[in-house]
Amino acid sequence: MSAPSVIVFGPTGTVASSAALTAHAHGAAHITLAMRNPSKPLPNAALTEAEQTHSASFSRIQADLTDPASVRTAAAASGAKVAFIYLVFGSHDGMRGAIEALKAAGVEFVVFLSSAGVREGEDPRAVSPAHFIEFQHARVEVALQEVFGDEGYVAVRPGYFASNLFQYAKHIANNKAGGEVVRLVCPEAKFDMIAPEDIGRVCGRLLVEGQQALKQGSGVNVVMLAGPQMLSQAEAVGVIGKAVGKDIQVAGFDDDEEAVRSVMQDLGMPEPGARQIVKNFKAVAEGFSYYGEKYQYERAVGNVLKYGGRVTPFAEWAEANKAKFA
Structure with a gap:
């Protein structure tokens, strides 16, 4: 053919x-x-x-x-x-x-x-x-x-998407000394990146x-499809911090409304989408997984290799994109 x-x-x-x-x-x-x-x-x-x-x-x-x-x-x-x-x-x-x-x-x-x-x-x-x-x-x-x-x-x-972390890029970049707190929606929520x-x-x-x-x-x-490693948002920002040479401190938002406003502003997301994102993040933080069983997640990672030829570790992605966080 x-x-x-x-x-x-x-x-x-x-x-x-x-x-x-x-x-x-x-x-x-x-x-x-x-x-x-x-x-x-x-x-x-x-x-x-x-x-x-x-x-x-x-x-x-x-x-x-x-x-x-x-x-x-x-x-x-x-x-x-x-x-x-x-x-x-x-x-x-x-x-x-x-x-x-x-x-x-x-x-x-x-x-x-x-x-x-x-x-x-x-x-x-x-x-x-x-x-x-x-x-x-x-x-x-x-x-x-x-x-x-x-x-x-x-x-x-x-x-x-690992690139969803670009929503925090300006906050990381503006954190010149690496000592200020970067606020995340549910820092403990783990994703495949x-x-x-x-x-x-x-x-x-x-x-x-x-x-x-x-x-x-x-x-x-x-x-x-899934990324090769489940990382909390806090862990992922830590990896990015290492790539840009900063010790980034993170914290969550005080309430959901503050988190929704942040998502709308940083992602340009309409309010219904922003509310859904915050709701989803909270569910993931409480243990929800889009992949169901562990074997389903592992199969999704395997599909990246099967159809795409290689799987990019998050640290490699962070290093390749560090200029956007600097």
């Missing part, structure tokens, strides 16, 4: 840019980078270099996942048979318009960046709207299943190999 042409939406993001670069490395026939502003520089230097060195293998096109007409135009012009998409929060139709546009344009397989909040073995249709973040991802999975069928998509469900680049490598391979890669694994259209 010849390698397909692919279209990657949002290549200025870390996961999408890593996916595009990996798809190129795995021999994708052509990669179209679909962007709101095609003239915008790509933050991923390696992808920029690949785009410049192998110019015949890449092209850019204007498209916006909130605008189904632009999605259909871009996908049709690209000739792509495979697409990478991500969640646009607040979509009134669960992104069904964009998904139907991809189908109408000739796309046959979609790799969707979902979330481990939609738990393994859980029917996405059963996810409650009360769980704002999980529900948003689940709606897209449902739309993909109904439009493309079980063989036409894969939902990649990673856990806690998966590197976004690892997620992208998994997505990139799936863009090229699609169902063929899945049949070598679980044979289903869901791939759970």
Whole structure:
């Protein structure tokens, strides 16, 4: 089977840019980078270099996942048979318009960046709207299943992005002496701290190999992913502190409302999402795990290696990104 042409939406993001670069490395026939502003520089230097060195293998096109007409135009012009998409929060139709546009344009397989909040073995249709973040991802999975069928998509469900810690970057950077307290939402809550680049490598391979890669694994259209080490937020900030040469002191917030306001400000998250994040963090601090049993977590870590080729330790990620915390 010849390698397909692919279209990657949002290549200025870390996961999408890593996916595009990996798809190129795995021999994708052509990669179209679909962007709101095609003239915008790509933050991923390696992808920029690949785009410049192998110019015949890449092209850019204007498209916006909130605008189904632009999605259909871009996908049709690209000739792509495979697409990478991500969640646009607040979509009134669960992104069904964009998904139907991809189908109408000739796309046959979609790799969707979902979330481990939609738990393994859980029917996405059963996810409650009360769980704002999980529900948003689940709606897209449902739309993909109904439009493309079980063989036409894969939902990649990673856990806690290491890059979520960027929400504390300015507080760590401003802590010049390393002696002031950095406030965290539930410092004791443990997460898997998966590197976004690892997620992208998994997505990139799936863009090229699609169902063929899945049949070598679980044979289903869901791939759970997790970082290699469960760390509390306090421990993770300590690792970052070591990378930047600071002894960072941490503490929680005095109340939930203060924590919600901090999440809204630092992440630009709408209030429902911020409240859900705080609620989720509290649940995790009390022992809740998105992965259920230990073997499910270990399998999710194994999937990163199986489909992506390597697993990035958190300390390595912190060292690579220390300039953003300095």
